[in-house]
Amino acid sequence: MxxxxxxxxxxxxxxxxxxxxxxxxxxxxxxxxxxxxxxxxxxxxxxxxxxxxxxxxxxxxxxxxxxxxxxxxxxxxxxxxxxxxxxxxxxxxxxxxxxxxLWQNLADAVEKTVLQHRALLPEPQPPSSPARAVVLPPIAAEPRRTGRLSDRVREQHAAVHALRQDGFSLRVIARKLGLARGTVRRLARAKDPDELLVGRWTGRTSILDP
Known part of the structure; x- marks a missing residue:
């Protein structure tokens, strides 16, 4: 054949x-x-x-x-x-x-925790031996504002506010972006995305405090 x-x-x-x-x-x-x-x-x-x-x-x-x-x-x-x-x-x-x-969940949880509590971390101690001291740039007291979590929050914040300016309701925005209405409400109320990354959690008690 x-x-x-x-x-x-x-x-x-x-x-x-x-x-x-x-x-x-x-x-x-x-x-x-x-x-x-x-x-x-x-x-x-x-x-x-x-x-x-x-x-x-x-x-x-x-x-x-x-x-x-x-x-x-x-x-x-x-x-x-x-x-x-x-x-x-x-x-x-x-x-x-x-x-x-498991690794993905752990990485997200660690990143979120560090962002929340970065302002509370102490400054590093100076080196004990001046001869071997390495000059490091000063660490600012402000939390780190870049990374997967913060970038995602900034993108969502910008998208929510752009849709709000177009006159869409929170319910419609939540459906368009695939987010929970509570999340959309928090994003809409925040004037700056940094409020969502730091301000809400600074000083709040946590099970991680001990």
Whole structure:
């Protein structure tokens, strides 16, 4: 037979059904960032994709797990939706927080804490030996105002105020930007984004104080 016929016959064969993974990774990905998200399912042990779901809802993930029994470990981020879906669809599976999201959550928490309490950090002690002293630039008392968190706050603050000037309500702005109404309200009330980065938390007691 010809090459074209052979390829046509091969393409006509049904795809083999993938085996249900013992360790299933669940995560979201953006089809249109900030607007449309879907879910990818990965066999963690073979590192191969298993399936794609058209959204990231509890029902979609729950139905997939219910239709594919045998998952022993669910490897996921800390999303409440995926946690609920796994609890309903695979009630006997063990939940594991994956390493990437643990590091990401830790980095975000540390960055936010340092920004909040930077003004309270003491100045460094002068070196004990003048002969080996290294001249360092003075550290300002003001908190650091650059970085992922502060940049994100500045961008959101500018976007909220631009939409407010166009006459949009807080509800509409929250829907357009994909933010909670409380977050939009705080951004709208702040005249300067630095108020959101420092002023609100300076001097406030925290479980980290001890």
């Amino acid at each position: 010809s090459r074209s016929t052979l390829l046509r016959l091969i393409r006509a064969l049904p795809d083999p059904a993938p085996a249900v993974p013992r360790v299933l990774g669940i995560d979201e990905f953006a089809l249109r960032k900030g607007h449309v998200y879907a879910t990818i399912l990965v066999d963690i042990e073979t590192r191969r994709p298993v399936d794609l779901l058209p959204d990231r809802t509890v029902e979609s993930v729950r139905c997939w797990l219910a239709d594919h029994p045998g998952v022993k470990i669910v490897w996921r981020d800390r999303s409440a939706s995926y946690a609920e879906a796994a609890r309903l669809g695979a009630p006997d599976a063990i939940h594991v927080a994956d390493r990437f999201h």
